[in-house]
Structures are given as C-alpha cells and as structure tokens.
Amino acid sequence: MQRIGKSPSLTVDTSVQGLKHRLGTFTPDSLLFLAQGILDHSADLLDEGDGRHAFELLERELSEVYDHARRLRCLSRLRLAARSHRIYRHCQDEPFTSYASAKPGGYAVSLDFLNGGLMPLGTPKPAAMIFDHLTASTFALSVRLLKTLTRAYIEDVRTRRARPRILALGAGHLRELEDGPFDLSRVEFTVLEQDEAVCAFLGHKYQKQLTIINASLGEVESSFRDRGSFDLIYAPLMFTLMSDERARRLLGILKNQLAGGGKLIVGNVAATADLRGYLTLFARKGLQFRCRPELKALADGPKFDVYGDPFNNINYLILKNGLKSQP
Known part of the structure; x- marks a missing residue:
C-alpha cells in the first residue's frame, strides 16, 4: 500500500497490497484467524531478535486488519485476541505503550518518549526492540x-x-x-x-x-x-x-x-x-x-x-x- 510521504520497502509494500486484496473476502472469524497469525509471526520474530520485521507487522499489516475489523464490527473480539496474546506482554513492557495505556493523560503524555525520551534501564530485550523501531518510525x-x-x-x-x-x-x-x-x-x-x-x-x-x-x-x-x-x-x-x-x-x-x-x-x-x-x-x-x-x-x-x-x-x-x- 503506497502512501504519499512514505517509503516502505518493496517487500512490505507488496505484502500489504496482497493482504488488502485478501481482506475484502474475510469474515469476522477468518479475519481473527489472520490476526492471530500476524501476532504469532511478530512474536516469533521478536524471539529471534528480528525487531525490524516484527515491528513492520505490528505497524502496517495489523492496521489493515484493524480497519476491516471495524467494518465487520468485530473490533472488540480483535482487541481481546490481541490482549490475550503473548506479544501483549512485550508491548506493555515497552515504555511508550505502557504510558499510553496506564497514565491518566494517556496517549498525549506518552508522546514524551517519541520526543526523545530515554528508554528505562531494565527494559526487556523484546520491548526494547519495539521501542527502538517505534521511536524511529514515521509516526514518531x-x-x-x-x-x-x-x-x-x-x-x-x-x-x-x-x-x-x-x-x-x-x-x-x-x-x-x-x-x-x-x-x-x-x-x-x-x-x-x-x-x-x-x-x-x-x-x-x-x-x-x-x-x-x-x-x-x-x-x-x-x-x-x-x-x-x-x-x-x-x-x-x-x-x-x-x-x-x-x-x-x-x-x-x-x-x-x-x-x-x-x-x-x-x-x-x-x-x-x-x-x-x-x-x-x-x-x-x-x-x-x-x-x-x-x-x-x-x-x-x-x-x-x-x-x-x-x-x-x-x-x-x-x-x-x-x-x-x-x-
């Protein structure tokens, strides 16, 4: 999927384009099955030390699934699946994500990490990889x-x-x-x-x-x-x-x-x-x-x-x- 101002790699672009085409025929159950596969793959990549490709799955492919979950009215089921997955713990150990979910100011307060905040000492390695790629993303x-x-x-x-x-x-x-x-x-x-x-x-x-x-x-x-x-x-x-x-x-x-x-x-x-x-x-x-x-x-x-x-x-x-x- 090509967007103005973005420069994703050809591999990622082709993958997301194919995903978008496939999503048009999905039912809620099959969409959740696909989401489970994306989360499994991302978690496996983190375990293998490949933070870049793990983050790309969470960044763009998961967003395409999210869009279709809204259209199919199964977003609450998708959220439950994501929060019960083993990758959720890694994401909650990442400081930006944990601040956004736990602090009263929510998302706005957690922007401090994207503005150049230092990663806390003791951050687990999988969460540290997410942090590194998150703070280097186009969103940051x-x-x-x-x-x-x-x-x-x-x-x-x-x-x-x-x-x-x-x-x-x-x-x-x-x-x-x-x-x-x-x-x-x-x-x-x-x-x-x-x-x-x-x-x-x-x-x-x-x-x-x-x-x-x-x-x-x-x-x-x-x-x-x-x-x-x-x-x-x-x-x-x-x-x-x-x-x-x-x-x-x-x-x-x-x-x-x-x-x-x-x-x-x-x-x-x-x-x-x-x-x-x-x-x-x-x-x-x-x-x-x-x-x-x-x-x-x-x-x-x-x-x-x-x-x-x-x-x-x-x-x-x-x-x-x-x-x-x-x-």
Whole structure:
C-alpha cells in the first residue's frame, strides 16, 4: 500500500497490497484467524531478535486488519485476541505503550518518549526492540514535527504581541519549550493537564512561571472559561481522546476564548496513521482517528482550515480569529 510521504520497502509494500486484496473476502472469524497469525509471526520474530520485521507487522499489516475489523464490527473480539496474546506482554513492557495505556493523560503524555525520551534501564530485550523501531518510525517523526510546528506558532505569537497569553491543552511535558531559549517572563502561559505527575514535573521545572490546571478530560470545558481570552490555544492530540460530540462542543468553547488575531491549533491522529491498529489494540481503546473531512466536520463554520502532515499520520485543524486585537 503506497502512501504519499512514505517509503516502505518493496517487500512490505507488496505484502500489504496482497493482504488488502485478501481482506475484502474475510469474515469476522477468518479475519481473527489472520490476526492471530500476524501476532504469532511478530512474536516469533521478536524471539529471534528480528525487531525490524516484527515491528513492520505490528505497524502496517495489523492496521489493515484493524480497519476491516471495524467494518465487520468485530473490533472488540480483535482487541481481546490481541490482549490475550503473548506479544501483549512485550508491548506493555515497552515504555511508550505502557504510558499510553496506564497514565491518566494517556496517549498525549506518552508522546514524551517519541520526543526523545530515554528508554528505562531494565527494559526487556523484546520491548526494547519495539521501542527502538517505534521511536524511529514515521509516526514518531510526525510527533516531532508536531513539536516543531507548535514551537513555530509560539514564536510567531511572541513576535506579534508584547505579552501574549497562551493556553496549552493536554500538551504533556511541554517539550516544545525546550527547542531553544524561551523567556517565560514575557508570556502568560496556562497549562491544562490531566496527569498529576506531569503537573508536578512542570511545577518543579518552571517554578511558578506557568499557571497549571490539573483537570480530568470531563472537566476541561469548565476549567478555563473565566480566565479571559488567549492569543494562542493549542491542543496537540487531546481531541484523539474525544468523541465527536465532546470535541465539537470543546471547539466551540475554544473558539470563543480566542483573542482578536489569535490562533487555535488542534491536532488529531489521522485515520491513515501507520500505528492506528497498534495504538488501539495495545495502547488505549477508544481513540478517535479522524481523516481531514471528519476533522473539518467538527468545526462550526468555514473559517477553520485543515492540513495533514507529510506522512499522513497527524491532521491539523487551524483557526485564526480575524477580529482585530484589543490594544
């Protein structure tokens, strides 16, 4: 299967193309049988020390099976099969996956590993191989591009406003602030984060230079309404954790929180993301992968623009408030 911006090997491309053709005739039972074979093969390869090919099976072929499981309405059975397989333990030993499934902040917090986090000492060899290939994948590259894009928008608002007000939603450890010198004394920076451990990390690192709000996903909408308007609001991947109804409601609130000339940047894992199957089956259930039209449909009005990253892993919804800023 060829996608723009990807450069899979000919062998993998041919395999996935053939798999896609075969999947069109599958029933739920035969699809689950195929999934079992993919998981068996990947686990065997890990045992043999072939992490690259083991990861390729989990990355792309498992995603094709995931897509068809959704269409055949047997995703819960596929998830049960994956989580009862011996490879599940290897995946849970991998730090990115274990953070995504166990931490309150879920997927967004675990991005810290894809942004260059060190693998914990004592990580078992099979999990270490998954970690090595995961952090070198195009998905990890998309995450690092997300960090770079976010920093660019932060720098942009700093040049346009003397003391800009910025709101970060579910941005984890704020690694975007580490890409070069950053003077927080010239910015009013508010962070809304679900994970208490991350809030403690930010509080210790930035020593009251940030306003930190520890709130659950259900409390997001009421946590900043009385805090005035913002020149930049960004939510790296929080919307991937939200239903359409909740995401649409939060977008409406965020739009109203923008100052004149302000910008809202929302990221969402794409429906074409290479790791969509792996993330759903091993990391966190209930993730909402959205294509660009689906992301656009969440927005109320024509002023939102939608873009995709070069690897088709993350889509962006961007709004600029055209009203003039107040002096």
